[in-house]
């Protein structure tokens with residue numbers, strides 16, 4: 001990550017780093033107060049990240065699950081299901 005746009009929550013930050021390692025792109029939505037940004041695999045999977053989530057663990061979990069279930073990156077065989 002370029003730095004400077006780190007999420008305030010440690011748990012979410014770690015999940016974001018894991019997503020990046022899995023080849024996901026992180027988009028930081030500057031100018032939005034509640035939406036921090038999102039992570040996406042670039043081929044259909046996307047998880048929105050809020051700046052001050054009520055339960056940060058839920059978002060971290062959602063990111064991890066999405067990355068784990070995603071079949072679009074890391075295996076060299078792009079899925080075309082939808």
Ligand SMILES: [Zn+2]
Pocket residue numbers: 041042043044045070071072073
């Ligand atoms: Zn995907």
